[in-house]
Amino acid sequence: MVLTQPLYRRWRSQTFAEVVGQEHVTRTLRNSVRSGRIHHAYLFAGPRGTGKTSTGRILAKAVNCLALTSDGEPCNRCAICVEMNEGRSLDLIEIDAASNRKIEHIRDLREAVRLAPVTARYKVYIIDEVHMLTTEAANALLKTLEEPPPQVVFILATTELHRVPATIASRCQRFLFRRIPPAAARARLETICQAEGIEIAPQTLDLIVNLSGGSLRDAENLLDQLVAHFGPTIDHEAARELLGYVEDSRALEVVQAVFAGDIPHALRLVNAVREDGYDLRQFNREVIGHLRSVLLLAYGLEDEVEAGPSTVEVLRPLAEVADPQTLAGLIRTFNGVNFGTDPGWPLPLELAVVEAGRLLGSPAGRPEPSAASRPEASASPITPADVLPRRDQAPPVPAGATPPTAETPLTMPEPPVPAPVGEIPPDFKQQLAEALRARGSDGRKVAGLLEWCEGVEADGNRLTFVFSNRLFRDKAADPLSRRVLDQTVRKLTGRRYELEFEVRTEDRAARLERARADPVVRLLEEEFGGEVLDVR
Template identity: 45%
Template sequence: MAGQALYRKWRSQTFEEVVGQEHVTLTLRNALRDGRLSHAYLFTGVRGTGKTSLARILAKAINCLDPDPQARPCNHCAICTAITEGRQLDLIEIDAASNRGIDEIRDLREKIGFRPNEARYKVYVIDEVHMLTREAFNALLKTLEEPPPHVVFILATTEPDRVPETVRSRCQRFDFRRIPTAEIVEHLSAVVKSEGGRAAPEALVAIARRSTGSMRDAISLLDQLLSYGDEVLGLARVEGVLGLVNPQTIGRLVDTIAGADAAAGLALINQLVAEGVELGQLVDQIVAYLRGVLFVRVVQAPDLLDLPQDILEIVVRQAEALTPGVLLIALHEFIEARSALRDQAPGVPQLPIEMAFLRAVLPANSQATAAGAATAAVAVAAPAVGPALPKSPQARGADAPAAAPQPVASRPSSQPEPARPATQGTPPGEPAADLLTAAQAGWERFLSAAGKRCGMKVQAALRSVKEIDVVGQAIVLQFAHAFARDLVTEGGNRAQVEALWEELLQRKVQIRCTLVGETPAPSAAPLLRSAARPENDDEALLRGVQELGAVVTRLG
């Protein structure tokens, strides 16, 4: 005979046994004491927080035969015993995920008028109510608004936003919170002790963190781990079964980011992959760890983190070494890598993690080698694109060959150069500089939006952009690879890219796509036509080929 799962065996049977939802249980007990019973309740919250269990407890409490309202449910009378054993006909539980159509709701409406068989109230518990169809909700609405006096509805859902407002407004809503880690650990300790087992405290903490606030998930994991038969359930067993990475190892990886040691970090990632670590879980742990470092750096309150003391000391040290800018970039890259794991390359499933790590290391490396605060400020103002930031001609500096010195009129060194008058007009290149600054500042937002607007292929092609120039009112994207340039310019991709830039910059712009090293058209020939005279056919042809990315080297 199959044994009973621990999460069923330890399902809460009274209001006092419900863990972490005191704001709900206290309200319901007071309502029962004062006789203020509602005809419909809506329980919302993530899975495993006690919604269905509390629905059954409420059904027992409103039908309990104990004369003292404060003692209900007593779990000894015939009604309470029948509900606990699942044989009470007046408690009707409906799974809306599999009974979601209008026919099931019509059947409910036909039977709802009958009086209860044994209890005082007939209780309908509709689980995952958001799965009902629109027609089913409409059929339920009238009954929910004016139910018979002997009926109580309890609706449970993990997605309350998908429940129509007309339904929500007719129910008393209770939001179930994620259960804190400390309360889950305390409850798991009581379960282990009652089951005759032993577990190390750090093992229970790891289980509680993995459950992310769900008591049912935590007890299910504990049930699985106890089946190994260890004399004492230890942290090593939990990490091995659940695919967790030791926090010290995650700390070593973050140390390589702080030290800009790309080689050591990549070696550590590949070592974890060789050990069979689940990649999605690895990224989740890295993101959670980096969030802790950022929290300590910004809030300066490490005690608020739920971490062991030895890990907390490492986090505090790393928070002093890493700037918020580097931490934000690292978090963004690893979050992006989590979604990219679904499209991982064959044979190298860890590639998205390696790319995210390298993009996180490069900002740290550039800050470590910066000559001064001004250089660091420029690096923060211009977000990274892939492995490097697209650079303007002004920002390339040492990358470009030095220009030949221009002859100047000699003047005595004792006579300083006269200052330029403050009323002098704006230099002709100033609008282009403004456009370039805006384009660089909005590059990360543009890349993020490009994936949704233009597709992942175009976004990947745009990540190969190495430099950004501005010619007149045109943004010149200089690509590292010809195939990436061609992908962006083909079909309607270019029009979508231009429309996205105009939406972000709130101005009319055009896009040119070239390869790194190609010379864009001179800025003295702006793309916008002059209003002084209409352009002739030759000028129109020249402008057209320039818009398509051609570089004019000779005329005539």
């Protein structure tokens, strides 16, 4: 049996131009090599799988290449480049600082750097994970790093720049590697698939890119895993199941249910995901990703949202009514979920869902508003003239009556008789929502809040908007929304009301009864031997 090289090694970048997503680094290094301004020590820092070691190898070839191109690229054809590509060069030494971290290893290195290169112009040392060196070893490296022999170049790489001693970092030229952008990673995978004869659906490539987290090496390894399992033709659904990926729909439904206050439905979704055998940790990451998208949309940063257009349209209404501070609390809650050693145990995620409901002020068991209770978008906008006549408008002349002339002076009409005190039309909330939408962008936001309003009550000159969720009550009661509502109500009814906003929930006995009947609560009582004393 012949072992084949994995894709990430077979497709390792061999020139600066092939390095994906790090143009700000490769451009500087090419200019440095082309101009002959070679520094004695470089520090490459960034997440895993972003090309740090590969760039170090390319730099080692470039500074020693016998036929350097005009734009500072190694030729990959001369004897030096071929030796380094095949791993035979004695002048390219790679050291893993995680396993060679002691002071005696650095002492051996200090002795070795005194020796002249065997065939190349420079002897290049690539020290990977340099932050793993002990304090004594790092101190022993300082003098050599500051004043190395003229024929030596050091390239240090790390995934944790904050752990590299400042005394070492200050002696190097620092280059920060970024996570690979999704579009660049996808383009690279498409190139590999085309060259390797792999048939794969576009949505499967998107799935691989999402799971890689900005690491091209991880993306190439996932593709390699799928090829090993399915062969050159990869089915999307089978690939999704193999990788343990949960579809966006259920993670998105959890976010919607939490915002709607339907905590039981969100808990049922979590348990359904568990019963289907999916990875709850990955599912939780998807929920966090959607909450992050809502946060970015709330601040108007749609370009930074890593989601499809259909998902953005679903999340946009939530962003319009959500408070950024509450969103930050929700993200912290789900980000703090710790599954421990059992990623299939749903309790940590269930507790996060319940806590999210508490942050949003949702009473346990609140059902999601039905479509029938929401305003119909197809109704025609209501204008003030449809409800009450204008105060400066003369009353209509009855049939057979003589219209006023100059000889019969026009008398000022009596003010219109207002509707009986405490009475508003049964469909007043729908009329108000339509009038708000006709107002413009500020009105549409408030109209979205009314979708979560349980009802509007009139008592004398007081108009009360009733909510069952504290988050939406607070957004409706803020000064901007209150001003828009006040102006629209006055325009719609012809009278000025004092606006009030209330949150009404079930009484204590009903809340206790509903909570004690909940299957998750019963499970928690059996597991910990507790008792429900109150629901707030």
